Amino acid sequence: MQPKQTSIRKRIRKLFFILSITTLLLSGALANYGMFTTKTEMESMGKQLGVSTKESVIEIVSGREKNHLQQVVDERVKIIDSIFQRMAIDVEVVSKMAGYIMSNPQIYPPQELKFSPNMEAGWAVSLAVAPSAEENLWNLRDRIGLAANIQEVLKSMVLCYGVDCSMYTAYEDGFDIVFDTNESDMRVHYFENPEPYRRFNFFERAWYKNAKETQSTTFTDAIINANSSAPLPFVACSAPIIADGKFIGVTGFGFVAERVAKFVLQTKIGKTGFGFLLNRNGQVIISPKGDGVLSLQEGFPDLRQNSEKSLAEAAEKMVRGESGLMPVIVDGEEYYLAYAPLENVPWSFGAVIKVIEVIAPAENLGRSIEKRTDEFVAKAETLFKELFPVALLAVVLLTALVLSLSEKLSKSFVQPIQKLSEGVREIASGNLDKKLDIQTGDEIEQLAFSFNSMTDELKTYMANLKKETADKERIATELNVATNIQLSTLPHDFDFNRDDFEIYATMKAAKEVGGDFYDFYLVDEKHLVISIADVSGKSVPAALFMMKGKTILKNLATMMKSPDDLASVMTLANQQLCQDNDEMMFITVFLAMLDLETGRLIYVNGGHNPPLLYRDAEKKFSWLDVKKSFVLGAMDSVDFVQQEVQLNHGDILFMYTDGVTEAINEAEEEYGEARLENCLNTIDHQCEIKILLEGVSKSLAAHVGKAEQSDDITMLAVRFVGC
Known part of the structure; x- marks a missing residue:
């Protein structure tokens, strides 16, 4: 049995009646008390509001000015830092170029220093010699000639800045090639210097010692420019010059601090x-x-x-x-x-x-607020006294009016609601074509209009949702096909039915499709080619460039006439990848060939992470000696160096991409080379190669935790069991 219900119409009529009578009875009793109480409260609250508003305004305005002050500082710091950051990048570029020149005397013939003909040229090249090298200067002429190949680089770099500055390459041999654009420095050290060089013990300078000790790019504090006839405070940025893996000198760049x-x-x-x-x-x-x-x-x-x-x-x-x-x-x-x-x-x-x-503007504004508050309180008091009798009379009249009109109002109010309720029930049943026709000119009409709009939008939304769902399913299907195509290009058959080596590899892409790849194949019965690579970028573009690089490397490797052609394979592959590379993509590659009869492993590196080599005799993994080299696809004039190492029975070569060592956890900590080496040395080295890679994957997963994978993770390992 349903409980007895009271209609909204009766409730509204009853409510109007009760409110009217209650208002009439209480208004007289409370009028006198309310007048004085309200007056007192308004005065108190008005003053409190004025004080609190003043304090808030002062706090807000002063806080805004403080924030502006801090923002000015942060912006200036960024601008000044950008000057030094640009300097650091340029110095590192010149330092690497100097190291490359000194490492390749067969490419760069000796050059003479191109001294400026006169002061009007705006620049000068000078030779500085440390006291310890003066007696041996004649014997250093070939080294100086080789180092002089850098002078055009120094010239273009310094003239690009367009300010008084100097760049120099100082070498452990005791000589320093200096390029100046400072007029006083040029006059003192070149045009007015009777000797072909000047004496300068740069070994004692902070810029040289800092770069040598830290083996990294450093900045000095404001120091006195030793190259200036009129000493001025200047800042020097320096970076070590590395040739053939050894420190041979320092590249420095200085400019006046007032810049x-x-x-x-x-x-x-x-x-x-x-x-x-x-x-x-x-x-x-x-x-x-x-x-x-x-x-x-x-x-x-x-x-x-x-x-x-x-x-x-x-x-x-x-x-x-x-x-x-x-x-x-x-x-x-x-x-x-x-x-x-x-x-x-x-x-x-x-x-x-x-x-x-x-705080001065805030103080002035606060005083203005206090004044306005006092005026408001005074006006409110006067207005209250004038309006109280009128309000009391209005209450009485309003009560009478409500009583007479409550019946009519309740009826006119309830009817549209009933009509709205019936229409909503029909819409809820699934009839989205139903339209509510209510014309009351108030919120109920607006509500009906909103329901009509809602049904139209709901119909549109359902149609769009259906289309978007179909589009997403199509894109997901296409990406799944792309993933399958990419994975199908990688070798998955690790069983060669041979007893002279064991091999296994894995690749886990960061997106649906990735840019890493590995490859292995026999070019004849005794030579196994293995490679691992990492393409810049992710997703479909990286996958396409990956397949291009993989195909080029395999085609060239299978066509080489001798194992000693492995470096040529990398060089030719680099030249082909540079062609039509409008997107400026590149690949890091480690390519190796294993002689399955002798255990001789020859390899060439193209900017890739160095592998780890397990020596069965020593029972441990250690890093393979790999010379630094450039990536493939960036510069078509790069030559690659071939190296070799002898593998014995039971030795393992472990190759990987930087997605392993650079994997980060939720605390932004990288997995790192140390963890990788420690992990490999804790796994049973007599296990299958597949088990070895699974052990690294488990260690990597434990480190990363719930953090999202940010890069492709690829690993390949081969065990030599011949000889």
Whole structure:
């Protein structure tokens, strides 16, 4: 039995009646009390609102100015850092080119230094010799001639900058080839120097020692330019020169530190704000101020030793490489200081603005808010007194009106709702063509219109959903076909029915289709060719380029006349891949050939990760000696070097792509070469090659955890069991 229901119409009529009577009875009793209570509360709340609004405005405005100050600092730091970053990249390029020249004397004949004919040329090349090498200078003439091949590179690089600067390649042999565009340096070191070279002990310079000790690209602090007749502070960037895997010298590039000063001096924040640079010793090295503690003072005092504790504390944080914003006292006035470190040089950029300038607009606005609040409270009190009698009379009249009209209103209100309810039930039953026709001119009509729009959109959505579902299924099918095609190009038959080697490989793409590949095949009864490669990029383009590279390598390898042609295979493959390579894609390749009778393994590397070699006699894996080389598909003039190693019975060669060592977990930690080597040395080396690769895969999965795979993972291993 259903409970007795009361209609909405009766409820509305009853509600109107109760509200009217209640309002009439209570309004008189509460009018007097409410008038005085409301008046008091309005005065109190108005004042509180004024105070809190003022405080909020001050906090918001000052906070906005502080954020702007920090943003200015961050933007300036990015600009200054970009200067040093560009310098670092250029120095590394020149350093690698110098190392390549010194490693290939057969390609680069000795050259003479092309000294500038006159000052009007705007540049000069000079030769600097360390004191320890002067007696042996004649014997170094061939080395100097070979190194002179770099001078055109130095010239084009330095002239590209268009500022007073110098670039130099200094060698452990004791000589230094210097390219200058600074007028004073050219006059002192070349045009007014009677000797064919100048004496300069660059071994003691910070730029040389830093690059040699760290074996990486480094920056010096602001130092005195030893190549200038009028010493000026400058910054030097240097990188080691490596030839045939050995350190042979340093490439350096220096320019006057004031070249970055314009980005500091142009920092304008309001009327009182300015920027400055602080070095690692807490000294101000660039500032627009002519006096005061943040100016370029005589002796360059350490701000960390300043008597003002707030400024000393800020300087200490800046020297430590921190970033932030804090209040400080500068020359007896309160300032806000925002600061951030530079990434490439041990400096920190700071910007200050007076506190009074930050909060003055907020203070003025706060006083205006207080005044407006007081005026509002006074007007509200007057208005309340005037409107109270009118409001009381209106309540009485409204109650009477509600009683007389409640019946009519309840009827007119309920009928559209009933009609709407019936229409919605029909739509819910599945009739999406149903249209609600309700014309009340209010929210109920809008609701009916919304239901009509909803049914139209629902019909459209269902049609689009059907189409999108079909499109997604088609794309998924095409990608699945592409994946199957790609996998079918990789060899999967690891059983050669031979007793002189054992081989196995795996490939797991980061997307539906990937860019890694491996390959192995017999070119005759005694020679096994193995290769592994990694194509730049992912998905379908990488897969297409992968199949092109794999086909070219296999065709060339099967056509070579002698095992010693393996380097030529790589060279020809590189030339073919460079042709029509509009997308600038490239491949890293490790290609090897194993003599199954003697165990002789010859191999050529094309910018790929070095494999690990297991020696059965030593019972451990270690890294195979692989000379550095360039990738395939980027430059068609690259020559590749062939190496070889002797494999004995039971030795294993493990090859992989960088998707193994660069796999990251949820903490952004890479798997790394150390983990890979340790993993291989903990697996039972007498197991099948397949079990060996499965062990590495399990270790990799344990490290990655739930992190998404970011690169293709490919591994190949071969065990020599001949001899």
